Amino acid sequence: MMSNNLFVRHSKAKEFYQIDDMLFLNPNKSKQHRAGQYRESYRWATARIPYTFGPGYSEDEMRQIFFTMKYIEQYTCVRFAFRTERDDNYLYIRNVEGKCQSFVGNVRRGAQQVALDPESRSCAVPNFPGHVLHELIHALGFFHEHARDDRDNYIEIVYDNLSEDDDILRNFYKNSDSDKQVDYYGVPYNYGSIMHYSEKAGSINGDATIIRRAPLPQGIPKPLDGEMGQRERLTEGDAQMIRNMYKDICPMIFSGTSEDTPTMFLVKNFRLVLVLLGLIAVIGLSFADEPEEGAGGDGAGGAVAAEAGKNDTNPGPTQPTPKPGGTSPTKSTTGGQTMVGPSALLLLLAAAGPVIQYHYRKLSPTSA
Numbered sequence: 001m002m003s004n005n006l007f008v009r010h011s012k013a014k015e016f017y018q019i020d021d022m023l024f025l026n027p028n029k030s031k032q033h034r035a036g037q038y039r040e041s042y043r044w045a046t047a048r049i050p051y052t053f054g055p056g057y058s059e060d061e062m063r064q065i066f067f068t069m070k071y072i073e074q075y076t077c078v079r080f081a082f083r084t085e086r087d088d089n090y091l092y093i094r095n096v097e098g099k100c101q102s103f104v105g106n107v108r109r110g111a112q113q114v115a116l117d118p119e120s121r122s123c124a125v126p127n128f129p130g131h132v133l134h135e136l137i138h139a140l141g142f143f144h145e146h147a148r149d150d151r152d153n154y155i156e157i158v159y160d161n162l163s164e165d166d167d168i169l170r171n172f173y174k175n176s177d178s179d180k181q182v183d184y185y186g187v188p189y190n191y192g193s194i195m196h197y198s199e200k201a202g203s204i205n206g207d208a209t210i211i212r213r214a215p216l217p218q219g220i221p222k223p224l225d226g227e228m229g230q231r232e233r234l235t236e237g238d239a240q241m242i243r244n245m246y247k248d249i250c251p252m253i254f255s256g257t258s259e260d261t262p263t264m265f266l267v268k269n270f271r272l273v274l275v276l277l278g279l280i281a282v283i284g285l286s287f288a289d290e291p292e293e294g295a296g297g298d299g300a301g302g303a304v305a306a307e308a309g310k311n312d313t314n315p316g317p318t319q320p321t322p323k324p325g326g327t328s329p330t331k332s333t334t335g336g337q338t339m340v341g342p343s344a345l346l347l348l349l350a351a352a353g354p355v356i357q358y359h360y361r362k363l364s365p366t367s368a
Contacts, residue, residue: 042104042105042106042107042108042141043105043106043141043245043246043249044078044105044106044140044141044246045106045249046249047077047078047079047246047249047250048079048080048081049078049079049080049081049090049091049139049140050080050081050082050083050084050087050089050090050091051069051080051081051082051083051090051091051092051093051114052082052083052090052091052092052093053065053093053094054092054093054094054095055095056094056095057095057118061095061118061128064118064128064129064132064324064325065093065116065129065132065325067129067324067325068129068132068133068136068324068325069136071133071234071323071324071325072133072136072137072140072234072242072324075234075239075242075243076239076242076243076246077243077246077247077250078140078242078246088110089106089107089108089109089110089112090110090111090112091112091114091139092111092112092113092114093114093116094113094114094115094116095115095116095117095118096113096115096116096117097117097120098117098120098122099115099116099117099120099122099123100115100116100117100120100122100123100131100135101114101115101135102114102115102135102136102138102139103138103139104138104139104141104142104143105139105140105141106141112139114135114136114139116128116131116132116135126231127231127232127325128325129323129324129325130194130230130231130232130233130323130324130325131231132324132325133194133231133233133234133324133325134194134195134231137194137195137238137242138195140242140245141245142195142241142242142245143175143195144171144195144196144197145189145190145193145195145196145197146172146174146196146197146210147172147173147174147175148174148175148184148189149174149175150184150189150220151174151189152174153189153213153216153217153220154189154191154212154213154216154220154223155210155211155212155213156210156211156213157172157209157210158207158208158209158210158211159172161203161204161205161207161208161209162202162203162204162209163202163204168202171197171201171202172197172202172209184241185240185241185244185245186244187224187237187240187241187244188221188222188223188224188237189221189223189224190223190224190226190235190237190238191212191223191224191225191226191227191228192224192225192226192227192228192230192235192237193224193226193235193237193238194230194231194232194233194234194235194238195238196228196229196230197209197210197228197229198210198228198229199211199228199229201229210228212228224236224237232323233323233324
């Protein structure tokens with residue numbers, strides 16, 4: 001009888017091993033766990049994720065990756081930042097032919113590869129930004145949803161429709177029930193997760209390999225609904241899992257500013273007109289839940305007007321949500337005017353030294 005718990009043989013000589021699109025350090029060298037990389041040692045320490053690009057990307061492809069990062073930031077407290085010389089561990093986003101894969105969590109080995117080939121079938125179908133989103137969530141420390149140790153309450157794996165090849169079968173094994181390191185932070189099983197396989201994933205005959213249980217066993221938590229295998233957007237369950245995983249360290253990214261730390265200005269129903277002295281780059285816009293009225297800073301090293309947990313929204317699967325990889329979804333143009341808000345969070349990154357001055361006026365209903 002086949003066990004559906006994870007058991008993978010590893011070579012002591014190999015530094016890492018692979019399960020589908022996930023890369024892991026060899027557990028003979030560093031113990032890791034499947035279905036949830038929730039050990040603090042593999043979580044990014046400050047919810048600030050340094051990254052850099054390797055060669056081989058066009059401007060448009062880098063733009064799609066960049067805006068996918070901004071999309072994740074819109075719903076979580078995680079912040080992606082260009083790597084500086086002080087960042088020993090960072091994501092190295094490379095165009096590796098035929099590859100779409102990432103290490104899971106922060107493996108603390110310096111440059112940590114995220115391989116994204118926009119022209120490969122594994123990364124381009126059905127859309128490139130959706131797979132970028134999936135791989136970046138792996139890099140934050142998350143595994144595939146269908147590998148949860150409680151998955152047998154919600155789905156059935158149809159092994160008759162799968163290849164008997166070990167490399168295929170192990171993609172459908174679940175985390176061992178005895179693994180106490182796994183934590184889902186109170187988020188129910190999520191059919192529509194960006195991390196869930198599709199119903200026919202790995203099928204050798206075109207029939208379903210993953211089917212929903214109906215009716216569900218009595219007494220189990222109600223799952224979150226959605227399309228299995230979608231690669232379009234984060235669901236509320238995905239966003240909540242990230243927020244819960246990083247919530248106790250999120251305040252660290254708001255604790256101060258420097259030449260490589262975003263200065264955050266919270267505004268509510270305001271239009272900003274920025275008068276800038278020195279070099280400054282607008283990084284992105286994202287919704288804030290409960291911003292202060294017209295809060296702001298007076299310099300690149302000024303006070304940060306933000307608190308952890310106040311940039312949460314509800315990107316549920318039934319809510320029209322922006323897709324990753326496009327232009328900033330929180331910015332709209334009405335009557336030739338560029339509007340910010342309502343309840344918008346403006347992220348600015350300034351070089352050390354310059355003073356930032358800005359003016360704003362409150363928007364009235366008729367001014368739009």
